[in-house]
């Protein structure tokens with residue numbers, strides 16, 4: 089697992105522990121985002137698996153990872169346009185949504201922002217934390233997380 093994924097995992101687990109208390113031992117985490125954002129790569133990093141043979145996800149992948157005394161059931165859903173209508177059905181009973189963005193794909197910020205705003209209207213998500221992951225920060229052309237937040241109007245989202 090590379091340093092960014094380690095930081096992500098550590099950060100999100102401490103947030104989840106605070107939100108849910110220390111009693112919750114199993115969490116359902118769903119990864120969503122446009123195709124090519126890096127969701128499957130993230131899933132494989134979290135599971136300490138090789139990331140060199142990844143192909144676009146046609147349906148979904150699920151992995152269970154033990155970490156920080158918790159069992160994380162991580163769902164990675166394909167982001168291609170034809171799969172997006174099915175995203176909603178994975179949100180039921182979700183503890184955390186991680187929305188992954190390719191920070192270097194500026195021409196698709198509008199598209200990813202629209203998909204995100206549709207997800208946020210889903211009632212299955214009400215009250216659940218959402219983490220927006222500005223992925224591919226290693227690329228020279230990547231936008232900063234703060235620029236993405238502004239582009240996607242994240243400040244307009246509440247609760």
Ligand SMILES: Nc1nc2c(ncn2[C@@H]2O[C@H](COP(=O)(O)OP(=O)(O)OP(=O)(O)O)[C@@H](O)[C@H]2O)c(=O)[nH]1
Nearest residue numbers: 122123124125126127128129144145166167168224
């Ligand atoms: N440079 C760089 N490339 C990355 C990073 N994460 C993923 N990639 C690359 O981005 C491409 C897409 O990665 P995937 O993990 O397949 O993306 P995905 O979101 O699962 O895509 P779908 O399954 O189609 O929804 C692959 O070529 C990855 O190697 C990253 O942090 N940096």
Ligand SMILES: [Mg+2]
Nearest residue numbers: 127128144145
């Ligand atoms: Mg994938």
